[in-house]
Amino acid sequence: MGLTTAGVAGVATAPGLTACGSGSSGSDGEVTLKVVAADYGDSTANSSQKYWNKVARAFEAKNGGLKVEVKVYSWTEVDRRVAEMVKDGRAPDIAQIGAYADYAAQGKLYRADEMLSIPTQAGFISSIAHAGEVRRVQYGVPFVASARLLFYNKKLFDRAGISSAPPAGTSSNRRPSSSRPVG
Known part of the structure; x- marks a missing residue:
């Protein structure tokens, strides 16, 4: 076949x-x-x-x-x-x-x-x-890989000073320098 x-x-x-x-x-x-x-x-x-x-x-x-x-x-x-x-x-x-x-x-x-x-x-x-x-x-040859869904922890984002998940294709959506380090 x-x-x-x-x-x-x-x-x-x-x-x-x-x-x-x-x-x-x-x-x-x-x-x-x-x-x-x-x-x-x-x-x-x-x-x-x-x-x-x-x-x-x-x-x-x-x-x-x-x-x-x-x-x-x-x-x-x-x-x-x-x-x-x-x-x-x-x-x-x-x-x-x-x-x-x-x-x-x-x-x-x-x-x-x-x-x-x-x-x-x-x-x-x-x-x-x-x-x-x-x-x-x-037998299967890799062609594409994707993430159908991506979850994030809102509390950890807040502690890291990240206001929301970045839109696709961007690297960061950090708040200005008022952010605190994660600890």
């Missing part, structure tokens, strides 16, 4: 991609790799489709004779869509999904070390890379 790893970005830039999956071959000998990715945008303006199209075109430019067909689904439904494709015998060659452990356990995935160079693997944050393991073998 052609389903490979979760986390396309690390794989899409790796030389090993050309050998992966069951990419379909047309009558002209051209191979088309089928990629399914998660969309983290909330509108057409910031859809992940634009990003993946750019990645696909760059990959094609570097690898003549290879085409990349990208389908992007909302992150809330991408796992279900891939499961349906696999069930229907239309597994993608590469999938950016979270629910890959069952596929790994069934022997339907390539191991990361079969797809990626050692320097590429060494570049992963180890705690995130370990999250892609099944029975101590890495």
Whole structure:
């Protein structure tokens, strides 16, 4: 089966991609790799489709004779869509999904070390890379990490002189010099 790893970005830039999956071959000998990715945008303006199209075109430019067909689904439904494709015998060659452990356990995935160079693997944050393991073998390739919720202790912030949690992308929201040291 052609389903490979979760986390396309690390794989899409790796030389090993050309050998992966069951990419379909047309009558002209051209191979088309089928990629399914998660969309983290909330509108057409910031859809992940634009990003993946750019990645696909760059990959094609570097690898003549290879085409990349990208389908992007909302992150809330991408796992279900891939499961349906696999069930229907239309597994993608590469999938950016979270629910890959069952596929790994069934022997339907390539191991990361079969797809990626050692320097590429060494570049992963180890705690995130370990999250892609099944029975101590890495199948999932890190792509993104995020914090859905972040909590803070208002009393400690007050004692530190911080008036509120800083907005995303800023480094500090401290009150002027009237703040007291935390002790």
